[in-house]
Amino acid sequence: MHDFTPIPALIGGAIIGLAASLLLLTHGKVAGISGLYGSLLRQGTSDRAFRFWFLAGLAAMGMLVRLTWPAAFASAWSASLPVTLLAGLIVGFGTQLGNGCTSGHGVCGLSRLSVRSLVATLTFMGTGFATVFVVRHLLGGAR
Amino acid sequence: MKRNAAAFGAGALFAVGLALSGMTRPSxxxxxxxxxGDWDASLAFVMMGAIAVHFVAYRVVLRRPAPLFDGRFHLPTRKDIDLRLVLxxxxxxxxxxxxxxxxxxxxVSAAAGSPGALVFVVGMTAGMLIxxxxxxxxxxxE
Incomplete structure (x- = not known):
């Protein structure tokens, strides 16, 4: 494990948990990113303002982190752009179909002891492991 | 105003957590x-940290009759495991x-201008709309 960083991971995770708790305390909503973003795309979603401002905060901080700490986006590996586009399509379709992603099911759902979220989390972790195994070890690192 | 500022602050804090934890680095x-392969267990610690905090805070927050800026809590109520969820x-x-x-x-990475993330978000947006x-x-x- 050449790049094992448990301490920043733990602290970063705690901050994610805190942010989700803040949204629950102020708006009573689940901080599921795919849900917030997907609902904003849909016509006729109620309560658009808090979704917009949450995602605006997310994006503004992304820009600020880029300016102050660009290493946060440094990646020793990246998929090719066509594969990345395909990955985005699948993630977008899948998270809408399954009502959530790593934040909504993984963090918020598991914290609520939701059985649906447990099933979803075990499923996407499983197919995530399987996909990387196939791409890296069976196809020999095809990008 | 306070409502929107709180949502903005929560989103910004969420992005800090993602960046610090390494989630914005695909590698x-x-x-x-x-x-x-050369397994990097770090992200398991992200989940542990996030759930440890939210598991407790969720229970503390829900002792309130309502959130600060809304009449009630909006939490998922479904319990069924269906094909849509699993697929x-x-x-x-x-x-x-x-x-x-x-x-x-x-x-977060698309907003920061990472080319791969911009392409990813274009695909994700299309996938959601489809x-x-x-x-x-x-x-x-149903």
């Missing part, structure tokens, strides 16, 4: 998903493993 994500999650995991981005880090169109076109059996 960390794929390193975690690569059990058979959707399964697809999400495939895309996560292929690109190394999940939705939150994808949006699913919503399909859901509208097919009668729901």
């Amino acid at each position: 960390k994500v794929v390193g975690f998903l690569d059990l058979a 959707g999650a399964a697809l999400f995991g495939v895309g996560w493993g292929l690109g190394g981005y999940c939705p939150g880090p994808g949006l 699913e919503q169109a399909v859901a509208r076109a097919l009668p729901r059996r």
